[in-house]
Amino acid sequence: MPLSELQANSSGHEQTDVPGLHGYWSRMTAALSGKSSGHNSEFHRDRLLLHVLGLGLEQTTQYLLQNHPGFTEFQDWAFATAGKPSGNTIARLKNLYEDAPLPQDILSLHEQVSNMPDVLSAEDLQHWSEHGFVILNEAVPATDCAEAAQTIWDALGAKEDEVASWYHKGHANIMVQLFQSPAFDKNRRSLRIHKAFAQLWGTADLWASTDRCSFNVPEKPGHVFQGPDLHWDVSLYQPVPFATQGVLYLTDTPPEQGALTLVPGFQHKLAAWLDALPANASPREEDLHALGSVPVGGKAGDLVIWHQALPHGSRPNRGKKPRIVQYINMLPSHLQVHETWL
Template identity: 50%
Template sequence: MSVFDAEALEFWEENGYVVVPEAVPFENCRAAEQAVWDFLEMDREDPDSWYPDPPRRSIMVEIYQHQALWDNRQYPRVHQAFSEIWETEKLWVSFDRASMNPPERPNYAFTGPFLHWDMSLDDMPVRLKVQGVLYLADTPGNQGAFTCIPGFHRKLENWLSDLPDDANPREVVRDYQAEAVPVAGKAGDLVIWHSALPHGSSPNSAERPRMAQYITMSPAPENGNAESRIEGWRERLTGLGRETKEKEHYQGKTAELTSLGEKLLGLESWHA
């Protein structure tokens, strides 16, 4: 059964982002949220425990290989959504981390990330590349929600070419913060966006932290070498290309995969 109807796909093409409602069940969200709290050694009901920085790096949480995160990555509706964006089911999933964005306080201000790109701005023309964030708890627009400038993916090339030669686009885009739109969502909603959109998180003026898990997928290479990916999963290494032995390696347990999860990892081939 399709995730996106014609209206949702039209919205995606026009705005460069789309929300997948109820991408995973609530119990998946609660399990992943608790995994983040446990990893941080913080108490979800004790606001005073939310602010010491280590082991949180900014709002990012360096948890990658927990079973609860894998359960969301390998959930069929999540895969189906990315399959419809890419127009192929043969995908690999990213080893992305989680996020805990606590409310601002007099002694704690939001540290970013503000508007930015995670893609190279030298590789033009713009090609399809996507990212995603799964809300693990209800996230109103003022609760540190994901933000982006809708439609910017369609004008990025012209915008770059119109900049002065000595301008740094990654600095210039910070002046566009007022154009950023917060994308609210319920627990289990997945926001998928085109990587050409300037995007970021936002200051949290609510009462609860924003709890989220980053997930994206991209086409599996036909002759791709999955050995490092398999090792990362089996040995519980950090993701994002760092592949180091940190807390999960020493204290965690290797996640169990479904048959879909094995293909999304590369343990089993889509092309067999």
């Protein structure tokens, strides 16, 4: 319900007036042609627009870059890629862009999540406060993980029992630009996941992300880890606002198997560390592992959520199987985004 029901199209649904879509196309078209677009100030709403329509940021950007479509062509591509938006999706976007009332289905979902028993314990929340990350065990059932993992295997043309199929030029980077799948949507709809994010954000009124996946194969001669290594996905302009990121392990992933790696507690240290750097230093080019990086393994179905101020990334896979994950996040309608990139 946080995502897929909002984008699922009922039979005969013909609504095409999608709030925000023309503005997004216009800003992106201007930005990609080097013109001033106002895109930065609308970044968060644009991100939510794509999420709720079931479109990946990377796939949408690449389509616009490669095709330079007019608006009608762009809209047709969006609907062909992710399906026509439902009435609930349109209503939620009207709430985002026009402050119209939320549909009852969405209000009922928010109430349901708010009234659920907590899935993160007091100890979990203390760990989050101190270390900036938390593990939600059994966020989704093992069967749902297996279905999502198989979707990735199939998309890559690889087989779990054929090691040679894991390696080819298309696997140079661990990221898999795969976004649309009923298996992925089922995980995005997980009420346990929604509740965990609601506990961290303090509200159930959240939007589920349409994020990509990754397939990190074991290193071997001629195939070394290509990253991404430790990094941030947010401007380091201070103060870095609170926000979450998350990764769902689709298979059992011990620490040595290319597990998520981060620097625990660095959300409390980032500002002082930046101030202590030499004037000409580039913080993103520093040895971030020296700050105390730690791999965070997990079982299939475990979700790791971290504070966006933590340096994070994957790591070389020294195990025997690929690390297979689905990125999942949830965000509120309004979020501070610094326009100054540092």
